[in-house]
Amino acid sequence: MFGLTLDPVNPDFAPREDLNPAQWEAVSHGQGPLLIIAGAGTGKTRTLAYRVAYLIAQGVPPSRILLLTFTRRAAQEMLRRAEGALRRAGSFQEQVWGGTFHAIANRLLRKHAARLGMSPDFTVLDQADAEELMGILRHDLGLATRDKRFPLKGTCLAIYSRTVNGTESLPEVLTRYFPWTVGWEEELKALFRKYVQQKQKLNVLDFDDLLLYWRELVADPSGARELSSLFDHILVDEYQDTNRLQALILRGMRTGNDNVTVVGDDAQSIYAFRAATVRNILDFPREFPGTKIVTLEQNYRSTMPILRTANALIAAARERYTKNLWTLRKGGTLPKLVLCQDETDQDNFVASQVLALYEQGVPLRQQAVLFRAAHHSASLEVELARRGIPFHKFGGLRFVETAHIKDALAFLRIVENPRDELAWFRVLRLVEGVGPATINRALEHIARHGGDPRRISDFPGPAAIKETLGKLGELFGQLLGDPPLPSQLELVRKFYEPLLHQNYDYPTARLRDLESLEQIASSYRSRRSLLTDLQLDPPNSTSDLAGPPHKDDDWLVLSTIHSAKGCEWDVVFLIHAADGFLPSDLATGSAEEIEEELRLTYVALTRARNHLFVTWPLRYHYRRRELSDGHGFAPLCRFFTEEVQATMERMTSGPLPEKPGRTSDARQRIRSMWD
DNA sequence: ACTAATGTCCTTTTT
DNA sequence: GGACATTAGT
Numbered sequence: 001m002f003g004l005t006l007d008p009v010n011p012d013f014a015p016r017e018d019l020n021p022a023q024w025e026a027v028s029h030g031q032g033p034l035l036i037i038a039g040a041g042t043g044k045t046r047t048l049a050y051r052v053a054y055l056i057a058q059g060v061p062p063s064r065i066l067l068l069t070f071t072r073r074a075a076q077e078m079l080r081r082a083e084g085a086l087r088r089a090g091s092f093q094e095q096v097w098g099g100t101f102h103a104i105a106n107r108l109l110r111k112h113a114a115r116l117g118m119s120p121d122f123t124v125l126d127q128a129d130a131e132e133l134m135g136i137l138r139h140d141l142g143l144a145t146r147d148k149r150f151p152l153k154g155t156c157l158a159i160y161s162r163t164v165n166g167t168e169s170l171p172e173v174l175t176r177y178f179p180w181t182v183g184w185e186e187e188l189k190a191l192f193r194k195y196v197q198q199k200q201k202l203n204v205l206d207f208d209d210l211l212l213y214w215r216e217l218v219a220d221p222s223g224a225r226e227l228s229s230l231f232d233h234i235l236v237d238e239y240q241d242t243n244r245l246q247a248l249i250l251r252g253m254r255t256g257n258d259n260v261t262v263v264g265d266d267a268q269s270i271y272a273f274r275a276a277t278v279r280n281i282l283d284f285p286r287e288f289p290g291t292k293i294v295t296l297e298q299n300y301r302s303t304m305p306i307l308r309t310a311n312a313l314i315a316a317a318r319e320r321y322t323k324n325l326w327t328l329r330k331g332g333t334l335p336k337l338v339l340c341q342d343e344t345d346q347d348n349f350v351a352s353q354v355l356a357l358y359e360q361g362v363p364l365r366q367q368a369v370l371f372r373a374a375h376h377s378a379s380l381e382v383e384l385a386r387r388g389i390p391f392h393k394f395g396g397l398r399f400v401e402t403a404h405i406k407d408a409l410a411f412l413r414i415v416e417n418p419r420d421e422l423a424w425f426r427v428l429r430l431v432e433g434v435g436p437a438t439i440n441r442a443l444e445h446i447a448r449h450g451g452d453p454r455r456i457s458d459f460p461g462p463a464a465i466k467e468t469l470g471k472l473g474e475l476f477g478q479l480l481g482d483p484p485l486p487s488q489l490e491l492v493r494k495f496y497e498p499l500l501h502q503n504y505d506y507p508t509a510r511l512r513d514l515e516s517l518e519q520i521a522s523s524y525r526s527r528r529s530l531l532t533d534l535q536l537d538p539p540n541s542t543s544d545l546a547g548p549p550h551k552d553d554d555w556l557v558l559s560t561i562h563s564a565k566g567c568e569w570d571v572v573f574l575i576h577a578a579d580g581f582l583p584s585d586l587a588t589g590s591a592e593e594i595e596e597e598l599r600l601t602y603v604a605l606t607r608a609r610n611h612l613f614v615t616w617p618l619r620y621h622y623r624r625r626e627l628s629d630g631h632g633f634a635p636l637c638r639f640f641t642e643e644v645q646a647t648m649e650r651m652t653s654g655p656l657p658e659k660p661g662r663t664s665d666a667r668q669r670i671r672s673m674w675d
Numbered sequence: 676a677c678t679a680a681t682g683t684c685c686t687t688t689t690t
Numbered sequence: 691g692g693a694c695a696t697t698a699g700t
Contacts, residue, residue, distance in 0.1 A: 070690085071690090100690065101690080102690050103690090126690090127689080127690080135694095144694085144695075145695075145696095146683085146694085146695050146696075152685090152693080152694080153693095153694095154693095207689090207690050208690095210690085211690095270688075271688080271689075271690095273687080273688060273689085274688085274689065274690075372687070372688075373686095373687050373688070374687080374688085375686085375687090395688080395689085432677095432678090433676090433677070433678095434677085435676060435677045435678080436676090436677090437676060437677085438676075438677085462676090535690095536690070537690085538690095560687085560688065560689095561688080562687090562688045562689065563688090563689085584687055584688080586686085586687060586688095587687070587688085596688095600688080
């Protein structure tokens with residue numbers, strides 16, 4: 001308490017000393033629209049958290065504040081810090097509306113479903129479910145024959161999603177982003193029409209629907225008035241990664257007043273593939289006249305050498321709010337650009353370097369390895385495992401996306417919404433002897449009997465499946481009794497276990513996952529909130545599931561660059577900085593795409609506090625269809641121009657620095673027999 | 676009607 | 691190595 005100037009408005013608040021003048025200007029902004037351009041590491045989270053605290057100190061009721069963030073974790077973190085700033089262990093974390101656009105949409109839609117003539121007990125489809133539905137309809141419409149070469153289900157959904165989120169017309173989307181599908185416009189339109197119909201029939205919403213229906217709620221003036229009046233202030237984080245549809249929603253949510261704060265950094269916009277557009281942040285002042293703009297440039301994270309490299313790299317970007325990051329931090333070592341011989345060499349370099357830094361006192365958890373695509377860390381993971389270095393991976397396939405977890409949840413989904421045919425499909429196809437034809441007849445049977453899932457017991461199907469279906473009906477009966485969630489999942493597990501053995505490899509590991517699912521479930525009050533939470537805010541690493549980690553647990557972080565957004569570490573390795581990997585050769589079609597890859601690289605570099613290593617393997621081995629094994633040479637990532645390289649120390653990884661383990665020598669020898 | 680085996684093409688980032 | 695369409699076998 002000593003040495004703090006307390007804000008006159010409320011003695012509870014105001015560690016104004018914690019903030020620099022620009023941050024304070026943003027925090028203490030009164031009414032009206034506010035745009036905060038916050039460069040990487042400039043205390044964006046703190047500023048937003050303090051602004052929430054400030055508003056509350058000014059007398060705004062917490063429940064009348066809406067905080068839209070990119071992940072749920074970000075919302076929780078901010079509210080936790082806001083409470084800290086108010087120096088009171090209050091309870092407003094639960095009162096402030098905080099979460100992602102999708103999660104908030106879910107909440108609002110359940111509440112105001114009647115307004116849209118929809119049922120509040122809808123279930124939410126994740127991307128895989130949505131693709132599956134798209135696939136089924138694609139098949140039904142006869143578009144799935146090989147000679148047609150009709151876009152695959154994933155592409156169909158991507159087109160649909162892009163059209164919805166970007167609020168563009170289908171022909172525009174096709175020519176701009178999916179030119180090879182232009183000839184299929186009519187068929188796609190028919191497919192999408194069917195897709196929308198089917199979702200309504202099944203009482204399900206996909207991710208895009210959550211936004212789309214929210215937008216519908218505020219498109220109507222009386223709805224807009226009602227929803228707007230719920231909130232005195234709306235704050236949006238990571239505004240550079242919102243799309244057109246989200247901007248329309250935000251506009252619609254502010255018909256009563258224009259108290260809206262958006263924070264973002266156009267230089268860190270990396271979600272264009274999800275129809276996010278930098279235009280939202282660039283055009284914000286025009287959309288909300290009278291906007292006050294505050295720019296945060298003082299960086300508290302990185303050393304100056306790291307910032308010099310990052311600034312040099314982003315200087316190549318074209319349209320942006322120019323800002324140059326600077327810091328008061330003194331000293332620091334030059335970022336290293338490390339040329340490796342090949343991927344194995346890169347793995348060894350990273351692993352050795354991690355251990356060396358660890359021995360110098362940098363915990364593993366303060367070190368991170370970043371890469372463009374989830375599979376880029378595959379060989380490194382093997383090497384880390386070999387050396388016994390613990391790690392956790394973020395990004396890529398997640399816990400809730402694994403088949404067995406989705407199966408288990410499908411049982412609950414059926415009970416929650418018996419019209420959810422996708423869940424039915426998931427469950428029934430596990431039974432041996434049941435295929436598409438039988439499933440369809442079973443679904444008709446259920447529908448004929450008032451949608452009661454228990455009636456699966458008396459479905460007149462083949463004798464071979466009679467017994468299993470009987471037990472399944474019993475299971476649904478027990479679940480409908482609504483015992484505590486962990487018991488529900490235990491019941492599911494008991495029924496599911498034999499099916500799991502029949503259908504999957506590694507059943508024991510999968511069973512363990514089901515047990516962790518029971519753990520997670522114990523913290524939820526209702527089946528519905530468990531289901532939607534897992535769909536909308538899935539834990540992104542298995543470590544999140546085990547509860548708070550033990551103090552002495554320590555592990556290295558492996559992460560896609562996308563999942564590293566908003567994070568920071570003492571030491572950052574950016575691996576595979578080679579053209580084709582970064583930028584990904586799948587993203588070099590247009591100038592815009594390449595520009596986004598540049599920003600992605602910028603995001604990676606600016607995660608580092610003290611040490612930055614950028615590595616690129618010169619030689620790549622690639623496997624071909626035949627047995628032949630070849631290699632090619634990869635050029636350095638194009639964004640590391642001469643100007644950028646001038647800010648770095650160039651080095652080669654060279655031979656292994658310490659104890660050249662005999663194993664790796666042997667591996668090397670045996671490999672080189674084929675060179 | 677369902678399953679298992681075969682051949683061919685594609686292989687990113689996430690709410 | 692996985693997804694998907696097709697074909698052959700139960």
